[in-house]
Amino acid sequence: MPTSYRDIVTRNNVQVSGTGRPIVFAHGFGCSQDMWRLVVPHFADDHRIVVFDHVGAGKSDLAAYRPGKYDSLDGYADDLVEILDELDLHDAVVVGHSVGGIIAMLAANRSPRVGALVLVGPSPRYIDSADYTGGFSQPDIDDLLDGLDANYFGWSKAIAPVMMGNPDRPELSAELDESFCRTDPTIARHFARVTFLSDNRRDLDAVTVPTLVLQSENDAIAPLAVGRYVAERIAGSELVVLPVTGHCAHLSAPELVASSIREFVE
Amino acid sequence: MSDALATPAAGYFETLYQKAPFGYLVTDRDDVVTRVNATLLDWVGVDARALLGKPFSALLAPGSQLLYETRHLPVLRLQGYSREVLLQLVKGDGSYLHVLINAAHVEVDGDTPSEVRIGVLDASSRVSYERELLATQRSAEGLASRVSVLQNASVAFASSASEVEIAETLSTILEDALAAAATCVAVLRESGELEVIAGVNLLDGLIESDRALLGATVLASEAPVIVHTGDADRERFPSVVAALIEARLQTVAVFPIMNDATPLGVAAAFFGRERSFAASDVEVVLSVARQANQVLTRMRAQEQLAYAALHDQLTGLANRALVRDSISSGLLAAAAAPHPFSVMFVDLDGFKAVNDQLGHHVGDSILREVAARLTASVRASDIVGRYGGDEFVVICSETTGHDAAAISSRIHREIRAPFAEAEGFAISASIGIAVCEPAGSEISTDHLITVADAAMYESKRLGRDRTTRVQL
Numbered sequence: 001m002p003t004s005y006r007d008i009v010t011r012n013n014v015q016v017s018g019t020g021r022p023i024v025f026a027h028g029f030g031c032s033q034d035m036w037r038l039v040v041p042h043f044a045d046d047h048r049i050v051v052f053d054h055v056g057a058g059k060s061d062l063a064a065y066r067p068g069k070y071d072s073l074d075g076y077a078d079d080l081v082e083i084l085d086e087l088d089l090h091d092a093v094v095v096g097h098s099v100g101g102i103i104a105m106l107a108a109n110r111s112p113r114v115g116a117l118v119l120v121g122p123s124p125r126y127i128d129s130a131d132y133t134g135g136f137s138q139p140d141i142d143d144l145l146d147g148l149d150a151n152y153f154g155w156s157k158a159i160a161p162v163m164m165g166n167p168d169r170p171e172l173s174a175e176l177d178e179s180f181c182r183t184d185p186t187i188a189r190h191f192a193r194v195t196f197l198s199d200n201r202r203d204l205d206a207v208t209v210p211t212l213v214l215q216s217e218n219d220a221i222a223p224l225a226v227g228r229y230v231a232e233r234i235a236g237s238e239l240v241v242l243p244v245t246g247h248c249a250h251l252s253a254p255e256l257v258a259s260s261i262r263e264f265v266e
Numbered sequence: 267m268s269d270a271l272a273t274p275a276a277g278y279f280e281t282l283y284q285k286a287p288f289g290y291l292v293t294d295r296d297d298v299v300t301r302v303n304a305t306l307l308d309w310v311g312v313d314a315r316a317l318l319g320k321p322f323s324a325l326l327a328p329g330s331q332l333l334y335e336t337r338h339l340p341v342l343r344l345q346g347y348s349r350e351v352l353l354q355l356v357k358g359d360g361s362y363l364h365v366l367i368n369a370a371h372v373e374v375d376g377d378t379p380s381e382v383r384i385g386v387l388d389a390s391s392r393v394s395y396e397r398e399l400l401a402t403q404r405s406a407e408g409l410a411s412r413v414s415v416l417q418n419a420s421v422a423f424a425s426s427a428s429e430v431e432i433a434e435t436l437s438t439i440l441e442d443a444l445a446a447a448a449t450c451v452a453v454l455r456e457s458g459e460l461e462v463i464a465g466v467n468l469l470d471g472l473i474e475s476d477r478a479l480l481g482a483t484v485l486a487s488e489a490p491v492i493v494h495t496g497d498a499d500r501e502r503f504p505s506v507v508a509a510l511i512e513a514r515l516q517t518v519a520v521f522p523i524m525n526d527a528t529p530l531g532v533a534a535a536f537f538g539r540e541r542s543f544a545a546s547d548v549e550v551v552l553s554v555a556r557q558a559n560q561v562l563t564r565m566r567a568q569e570q571l572a573y574a575a576l577h578d579q580l581t582g583l584a585n586r587a588l589v590r591d592s593i594s595s596g597l598l599a600a601a602a603a604p605h606p607f608s609v610m611f612v613d614l615d616g617f618k619a620v621n622d623q624l625g626h627h628v629g630d631s632i633l634r635e636v637a638a639r640l641t642a643s644v645r646a647s648d649i650v651g652r653y654g655g656d657e658f659v660v661i662c663s664e665t666t667g668h669d670a671a672a673i674s675s676r677i678h679r680e681i682r683a684p685f686a687e688a689e690g691f692a693i694s695a696s697i698g699i700a701v702c703e704p705a706g707s708e709i710s711t712d713h714l715i716t717v718a719d720a721a722m723y724e725s726k727r728l729g730r731d732r733t734t735r736v737q738l
Contacts, residue, residue: 034340245321
């Protein structure tokens with residue numbers, strides 16, 4: 001168990017900047033805190049901004065990974081609660097994307113330091129059942145896990161020819177390299193299992209803080225019906241449907257996401 | 267040379283694009299398809315209208331869609347490009363096509379929004395080959411990890427020296443092997459209760475009756491029981507499910523620890539999400555539990571042997587070897603402290619007559635009764651032993667002659683009381699006490715025993731049923 005500030009900051013590669021009401025960003029499956037880079041600047045002037053990597057992602061401390069702890073989203077939520085405690089944050093706005101939103105919700109249900117929740121494309125349960133539509137079946141998830149393995153296979157790299165032209169995007173080029181969305185393959189595999197096989201619907205009922213659900217109009221991963229379900233089950237929450245396609249509104253429409261959060265918080 | 271450099275005929279580049287030996291498509295920044303070449307349409311078997319204006323991800327199989335949206339698109343957006351991503355496209359006829367894609371964000375010119383160009387290679391044959399390798403690798407990894415769990419278990423059990431240590435080892439191994447939030451091990455006591463002796467019981471205090479019920483179910487069926495928080499189990503184990511929810515857990519799995527057909531206890535594992543277990547996982551758990559059982563059984567047998575070697579079979583008291591051992595160590599401790607030390611020899615008067623006239627089985631029963639009365643007469647710290655025949659020893663640490671005399675008078679009173687099975691026979695005790703006050707290191711065990719024995723004979727000589735005390 002990490003005991004010191006340094007341990008927790010290193011474990012989750014916690015980055016803190018600015019002053020004002022704290023706003024904490026939790027990334028989802030598949031990427032790292034890099035995901036928030038287009039949204040974060042919108043809060044730089046008047047917020048204390050905290051970004052971090054879940055264990056296994058980005059520049060987190062891989063040595064902190066223990067299968068038992070991270071076999072459920074509670075283990076990840078424990079880390080987030082510890083970050084809030086260590087930074088002594090009060091009335092924090094916690095913004096979570098996808099599974100990061102579910103983790104943020106679990107932390108909010110446990111820590112009085114969370115003052116508001118923003119859930120971007122949350123899904124409390126991916127797999128369909130008789131009375132619920134998550135959008136996916138168990139075989140779909142098995143396919144994803146196969147796909148993960150296939151994509152992390154070393155020999156994939158050697159075969160494919162480079163067919164594309166110069167991929168530079170000038171506005172991003174300076175600091176971009178292969179390290180984007182870095183994840184440890186073994187931990188990613190387990191995280192995928194935990195993300196896509198967990199069922200946190202019941203936890204929605206326990207949310208008491210003001211909550212904003214930001215939903216893409218067209219999202220194959222967390223469909224509109226799921227966003228509605230989340231908003232209905234969280235008492236007093238607000239659902240905002242963004243005219244956006246895809247699961248990563250904070251990357252495809254960062255201004256829209258930022259202004260929606262601002263409107264909600266202010 | 268000059269021909270190759272010449273400007274190609276009109277339409278050449280169009281054909282180069284449409285009939286390229288790979289699929290080629292363009293999307294806008296929101297992944298919506300704006301162009302697609304004939305090769306890809308041909309592979310997928312659909313009309314261009316089915317693709318244009320729709321997200322590329324809509325063309326993907328659900329598993330690929332998850333990977334594409336959560337992993338590939340963020341990387342592409344942040345990094346500007348993404349390479350060698352393996353995906354499955356859904357063809358017009360519903361079947362899947364395995365493809366490898368490279369994608370790049372490209373600025374066309376200053377005024378037009380950037381677009382994403384995606385190259386698509388048919389990867390069917392290599393994917394089927396890779397799938398086989400993947401399956402082989404997974405099965406090899408699974409096997410290796412099961413073997414390593416069992417090997418580590420045997421090493422860890424070998425260095426476990428007590429019941430609790432074995433249980434702790436078992437608990438730790440299961441926690442790692444199953445990726446459990448916590449595990450605990452409970453052993454079945456003679457009372458029929460399960461007692462948790464290792465690990466963490468996350469349901470402790472929350473369920474009393476049903477925990478026994480759960481354990482009892484496992485022990486009765488000799489098979490694992492897995493309880494989820496779903497409706498199916500809510501009826502079977504209502505309070506377990508309620509307790510799981512209360513403890514923020516979603517699964518508890520309870521495995522039997524068996525010694526052949528005899529249940530020794532259970533191991534429980536707790537999980538924060540709904541978990542199911544492959545047959546191979548269950549087999550590993552049961553194998554490790556069997557190892558724990560073997561070590562435990564062997565250790566208990568050794569303990570029994572060790573106990574038998576030092577105790578009298580008839581009365582359960584310390585035997586001659588343990589008596590001598592206890593006197594030696596008692597003498598050493600007394601000399602080191604220093605504090606006084608007393609040893610008492612107790613010989614029955616009138617026992618031979620009982621044995622001769624009423625038979626050995628009555629004699630044996632009297633000896634057992636005497637053992638019980640002696641044990642009741644002394645203090646908890648005193649050691650009572652049977653030295654042989656009808657001769658008993660009481661070892662009293664930190665005891666002066668005066669205190670020893672008080673104990674011996676209690677013994678006289680107790681032994682004098684009538685024995686139900688030997689009505690009409692008078693039985694009493696002749697006692698000899700050797701007292702070291704204070705104890706000195708020069709006194710040997712043999713000497714002390716000789717003196718106490720001689721004092722006992724002095725009591726016999728003086729008329730029995732009395733105590734003779736000798737100060738050393």
